[in-house]
Amino acid sequence: xxxxxxxxxxxxxxxREVVRTYRRYLEGTYTIHEAYDGESALDELDEDVDxxxxxxxxPGTSGEAxxxxxxxxxxxxxxxxxxxxxxxxxxxxxxFDDYVTKPTTREELLRxxxxxxxxxxxxxxxxxxxxxLVKAAALRDGKSTYELDENPAYADLEARISDLxxxxxAEAEQLIDDSRFVATLRAIDTASREDIDG
Amino acid sequence: MAEGDARAxxxxxxxxxxxxxxxxxxxxxxxxxxPPMSGKRQLVFDLLAPEGTSADPIVVMTTDDPVLRIRTQFxxxxxxxxxxxxxxxxxxxAPGDTDPAVHRVSSPADLTGMGVAFTQAVDEMAxxxxxxxxxxxxxxxxxxxxAERAFSFLHVLSRRTSAAGYLGVYSIDPTTHEDxxxxxxxxxxxxxxxxxxxxxxxxxxxxxISGVPPEWTPFPY
Numbered sequence: 001x002x003x004x005x006x007x008x009x010x011x012x013x014x015x016r017e018v019v020r021t022y023r024r025y026l027e028g029t030y031t032i033h034e035a036y037d038g039e040s041a042l043d044e045l046d047e048d049v050d051x052x053x054x055x056x057x058x059p060g061t062s063g064e065a066x067x068x069x070x071x072x073x074x075x076x077x078x079x080x081x082x083x084x085x086x087x088x089x090x091x092x093x094x095x096f097d098d099y100v101t102k103p104t105t106r107e108e109l110l111r112x113x114x115x116x117x118x119x120x121x122x123x124x125x126x127x128x129x130x131x132x133l134v135k136a137a138a139l140r141d142g143k144s145t146y147e148l149d150e151n152p153a154y155a156d157l158e159a160r161i162s163d164l165x166x167x168x169x170a171e172a173e174q175l176i177d178d179s180r181f182v183a184t185l186r187a188i189d190t191a192s193r194e195d196i197d198g
Numbered sequence: 199m200a201e202g203d204a205r206a207x208x209x210x211x212x213x214x215x216x217x218x219x220x221x222x223x224x225x226x227x228x229x230x231x232x233p234p235m236s237g238k239r240q241l242v243f244d245l246l247a248p249e250g251t252s253a254d255p256i257v258v259m260t261t262d263d264p265v266l267r268i269r270t271q272f273x274x275x276x277x278x279x280x281x282x283x284x285x286x287x288x289x290x291x292a293p294g295d296t297d298p299a300v301h302r303v304s305s306p307a308d309l310t311g312m313g314v315a316f317t318q319a320v321d322e323m324a325x326x327x328x329x330x331x332x333x334x335x336x337x338x339x340x341x342x343x344x345a346e347r348a349f350s351f352l353h354v355l356s357r358r359t360s361a362a363g364y365l366g367v368y369s370i371d372p373t374t375h376e377d378x379x380x381x382x383x384x385x386x387x388x389x390x391x392x393x394x395x396x397x398x399x400x401x402x403x404x405x406x407i408s409g410v411p412p413e414w415t416p417f418p419y
Binding site for chain 1: 309358
């Protein structure tokens with residue numbers, strides 16, 4: 001999954017007008033799923049969902065309860081809380097990856113979703129980096145420098161590793177932000193085993 | 199880092215290493231590797247609080263070393279156990295009394311929890327410009343998460359401290375892992391300090407620092 005295309009966003013809000021608006025903002029870029037309460041949000045959650053925009057104040061199952069459920073089940077999704085007021089608490093402590101204050105703009109919403117997908121991408125890139133390093137180490141085992149120099153597969157691997165190192169360095173700038181740093185670790189914690197094949 | 203005043207940001211190491219490496223640049227991450235009982239933890243702590251240098255704020259993340267022992271180690275080095283400048287992220291899972299200088303995480307398997315605790319520790323120290331992070335140990339982390347998650351965690355944590363200009367010092371016991379894993383994890387770090395025991399004599403070499411030849415040097419106990 002690349003950050004720019006094909007991602008799926010689940011919009012959860014009891015106000016259907018809000019859901020409709022967010023859908024209009026996002027559907028040109030992402031596949032949209034929607035839910036109007038916490039219960040159906042949990043039903044809508046599946047492997048395809050990458051980002052959840054979660055209304056905090058909903059009748060019945062609250063946004064926080066949905067979030068708790070997501071963490072308990074270990075779903076590999078990033079969650080932005082949608083709130084009417086600026087959160088007066090630390091979103092890092094609450095387990096949200098980001099937040100959106102209502103009313104929001106198209107630009108703001110796209111920026112938040114893009115940001116969450118970017119840190120997911122960073123977690124994926126670090127995993128791929130690991131996998132390439134393991135492959136390179138395996139190729140090096142018991143081989144002379146001469147043999148390695150003659151091996152096009154090894155040269156190709158080395159080139160991919162340096163490319164990825166540049167990408168990782170550029171992506172790492174976002175880690176200075178506490179919530180991005182923690183959300184990246186959460187993406188590592190929740191990564192499903194199937195993603196891990198390099 | 200701005201080149202002009204880069205020296206001002208460097209981290210003095212004093213005579214901690216017997217190889218004439220007097221200080222190290224900001225944002226570096228160092229791996230200290232050695233077999234059991236080789237003194238690598240002492241070396242990690244020495245690099246965090248070198249004798250005779252003015253103390254930088256310190257965070258120690260532990261997956262196995264008990265808080266009390268770490269505390270003693272630093273008290274022996276003349277570091278005051280003051281939560282404004284010294285904090286421990288304790289992921290050993292050991293129970294303990296509430297202590298403002300100790301951030302508890304249930305287990306090393308909780309990578310997110312360790313990250314949250316680190317950000318809280320740094321926030322509560324008012325996000326200093328300089329800080330030394332110690333991590334003991336990678337080997338224990340590996341008992342709780344698979345190699346790939348451990349690698350990812352260490353990569354993200356080390357890049358986080360690097361971006362802030364902090365110094366990171368991590369320990370590993372290479373004898374408990376496959377060589378291949380050790381090689382792969384070493385590539386996360388800017389420099390590696392290796393300790394070995396040669397017929398009862400301890401030696402050390404530093405790799406990855408320009409101007410410091412990677413030669414084995416006696417390192418008495």
